[in-house]
Amino acid sequence: MRVTGRPTASHLRICSALCALALSGSAGSAQDLPQTLSEAARIAAETPFLGNPRGAGGDPQTSVAQPDTSAKPSANLTTSIEEQLGSEGDPGGLRRYLQQRGIAYSFTYIGESFLNARGGSRRGGIYEGRLDVQFDADLDKLLGWPDASIHANLYQIHGTGFSRYYVNNFITVSAIEALPASRLYELWFEQRLFDNQLSLRIGQLASDTEFAVSQTGTLFINSTFGWPNIMAVILPSGGPIYPLATPGVRAKYVPNKNLSLQVGVFNGDPAGPARFDNDPDPQRRNRTGTNFRTNDPALVVAEAAYAYGLEAYDNIEPGTVTLGGWYHFGRFNSPRYDEAGRSLADPASTGIGRRFRGNSGLYAMIDQTVYREPDDPNDGASVFVRVSSSPADRNLLDFYVDAGIGYKGLLPGRSDDTVGIAFALSQVSGSARGFDTDTIFLTGVPGPRRSSEAVLEATYQAVLGPGITLQPDFQYVFRPGGGIADPRDPGGRRLRNAAVFGLRATIRY
Secondary structure: OOOOOOOOHHHHHHHHHHHHHHHHOOOOOHHHHHHHHHHHHHHHHOOOOOOOOOOHHHOOOOOOOOOOOOOOOOOOOOOOOHHHHHHHHOHHHHHHHHHHOOEEEEEEEEEEEEEEEEEEOOOEEEEEEEEEEEEEEEHHHHHOOOOEEEEEEEEEEEEOOHHHHHHOOOOOOOOOOOOOEEEEEEEEEEEEEOOOOEEEEEEEEOHHHOOOOOOHHHHOOOHHHOOOHHHHHHOHHHOOOOOOOEEEEEEEEOOOOOEEEEEEEEEOOOOOOOOOOOOOOHHHHOOOOOOOOOOOOEEEEEEEEEEEOOOOOOOOOOEEEEEEEEEEEEEEEEEEEEOOOOEOOOOOOOOOEEEEEEEEEEEEEEEEEEEEEOOEEEEEEEEEEEEEEOOHHHOOEEEEEEEEEEEEOOOOOOOOOEEEEEEEEEEEOHHHHHHHHHHHHHHOOOOOOOOEEEEEEEEEEEEEEOOEEEEEEEEEEEOHHHOOEOOOOOOOOEOEEEEEEEEEEEEEO
16 A cells, blocks of 8 residues: 555554554455455544543543443444435435534434243333434534533333333333333533533433443443442432433533543432322323422432543553442431331331431442454453442342443454443342341241342344444343242242343434
8 A cells, every 4th residue: 555645644544453454463365455455444444442532421431342322321322324324314414504503413213122031020022212312502613602512312212111010120121211201301501611621510410421330331231230220229219310310510520531520419309209199100200301300308429430541552451440429418218117116017116117317329330441352452342340339227229239241343244243241239238138027027927038139131232334233132130129029929929030032223313
């Protein structure tokens, strides 16, 4: 290959890719040269994952196995079917016209089917889907307001919730499962200051877009690999996570590209408390996402993340270590005792749990690239591990752990595909287990004692083209509901472990 004139960045990337192919032994003979050149051009055209600022959660990408598409709110999707449609991809040039003036929009549709082949509360299958409409405005281009932006996204959710009706578990099988509705999710204003080192957001916010995010975990369909299940279960109304955001303020400080510090203050209950005169389901108490509640006790989430190995010359594979915690200023009930210290299973009890002031939790995570293919540094394997804990005396769950591995480009000729396997476990707290023991002892009626729930997921995301993916999935749910009794079994035996088969399709414009 002869380059005339001054070499461009594209030329240099192609040369670099050719060198990598040659060193790895993939270049082959002279007959293979056209294929080698084509492969080098493909690698050079890819956006290098290392240092990509659009990692899931808004931090630099350090996971080589971060997938092309994801249903997790923290995912930053960039591909679009517009690239495949040619001149039909932007009818009338409207999208280009708006982008030049600082306005961008996208439509992402996710459709999926699941079959419960055994176990759970009943066998059967469902279809569910979600249309995500996103809107972003760069106020510098639009109004001459430097370093300011507006973001909004809306959901149209339809179909039948699989975990709710078929498995009866609390580690929700799908990240898009929610009651059918058309609802607002996030709507915020952001101002960046001090050369983008500090950013402030205010408006309707969700915590699962930026906090406790594993870039590798966004591959998986189960919701817990986005926002950890322990926090979704014990926070009022599930906390400010999909599908319920809430008014709040978030500040993020990035002194350098390696370190980020952020804190969010949210209204602590996005749907408001359940009372005798309203619906017990928070999604029905806030049907459209427009309650905009501001008078509930606050939830504070804080996090520090350190990314390393971001430079090509660093003698370590890239990764991110994250430490975080949260505190809720509301009141929480004991799962076991009333105010007098009697078990709630005791007929003499008031039936109202002892009240505790406040609730809290800690979490830690590592997201680590462990292998990159020598001939294509954008392909390889990443792993993640997260742990979280909360007080046992006021919560249903007190410990959570998950871990997984993803590999991008495992199969020959499928460089954009990602395969992965992950495991998560939520432990029922000692107080909740004690209540089960008390119930058996005081009533004399035998029954199961809850212990923990776990899920094992294996998935493969196939990229059919820019903006289009197909993802077969398998999940095995151990002890649904922590080991609760099967309501359809007169003998009161536990729900059986569930075997779930799924298929998800995603298309983005």
